[in-house]
Amino acid sequence: DGGITQSPKYLFRKEGQNVTLSCEQNLNHDAMYWYRQDPGQGLRLIYYSQIVNDFQKGDIAEGYSVSREKKESFPLTVTSAQKNPTAFYLCASSPRDLRNEQFFGPGTRLTVL
Amino acid sequence: AQTVTQSQPEMSVQEAETVTLSCTYDTSESDYYLFWYKQPPSRQMILVIRQEAYKQQNATENRFSVNFQKAAKSFSLKISDSQLGDAAMYFCASPLISNFGNEKLTFGTGTRLTIIP
Numbered sequence: 001d002g003g004i005t006q007s008p009k010y011l012f013r014k015e016g017q018n019v020t021l022s023c024e025q026n027l028n029h030d031a032m033y034w035y036r037q038d039p040g041q042g043l044r045l046i047y048y049s050q051i052v053n054d055f056q057k058g059d060i061a062e063g064y065s066v067s068r069e070k071k072e073s074f075p076l077t078v079t080s081a082q083k084n085p086t087a088f089y090l091c092a093s094s095p096r097d098l099r100n101e102q103f104f105g106p107g108t109r110l111t112v113l
Numbered sequence: 114a115q116t117v118t119q120s121q122p123e124m125s126v127q128e129a130e131t132v133t134l135s136c137t138y139d140t141s142e143s144d145y146y147l148f149w150y151k152q153p154p155s156r157q158m159i160l161v162i163r164q165e166a167y168k169q170q171n172a173t174e175n176r177f178s179v180n181f182q183k184a185a186k187s188f189s190l191k192i193s194d195s196q197l198g199d200a201a202m203y204f205c206a207s208p209l210i211s212n213f214g215n216e217k218l219t220f221g222t223g224t225r226l227t228i229i230p
Contacts (some may be wrong), residue, residue, distance in 0.1 A: 042223050
């Protein structure tokens with residue numbers, strides 16, 4: 001089955017630690033995205049990539065980093081510089097043209113202890 | 114600033130009745146698509162319906178339809194014959210130009226829809 005997987009579903013981290021969230025897709029999509037969702041707010045774009053080995057900052061990139069070494073994979077690292085990392089993180093992919101819908105993974109809930 | 118606005122944080126409707134969720138956007142694009150997504154309690158984002166801006170005809174998917182007013186930049190979602198499974202957060206999304214000059218999809222803050230049995 002084609003789709004997007006995110007792992008883990010729940011993640012706990014101590015303050016001061018970096019953590020990496022996984023996102024993999026087998027839809028052969030060029031573009032991939034990372035969003036953050038907080039209660040009462042919509043989805044805010046962290047980073048996106050329209051092609052392998054290239055990515056752009058979204059609206060709230062500070063304290064996050066990404067890589068895009070393979071078309072299928074777009075991992076997100078939440079660094080210790082992110083002041084308030086507890087949130088729900090969603091990964092999405094789509095064909096490069098924004099006239100196409102984005103397909104979303106099931107999300108990862110990150111909690112900083 | 115370019116934005117997507119959903120002015121109704123919460124809505125409720127009796128089962129089998131009709132409800133309309135509102136959305137306004139502010140894109141400078143001339144040819145674009147608009148989207149409504151649904152996020153049920155499982156938190157999986159699901160596409161509900163898509164509207165092509167250059168088409169005058171409003172999109173329809175079964176019980177879901179849109180009222181698209183291009184000049185007013187309004188894109189409301191109508192749900193007919195509401196069912197318990199329609200209870201969810203609903204987000205509208207529009208392509209906007211980012212601060213870096215790249216096109217990106219921007220989401221509204223969402224409307225939480227409750228279905229009353």
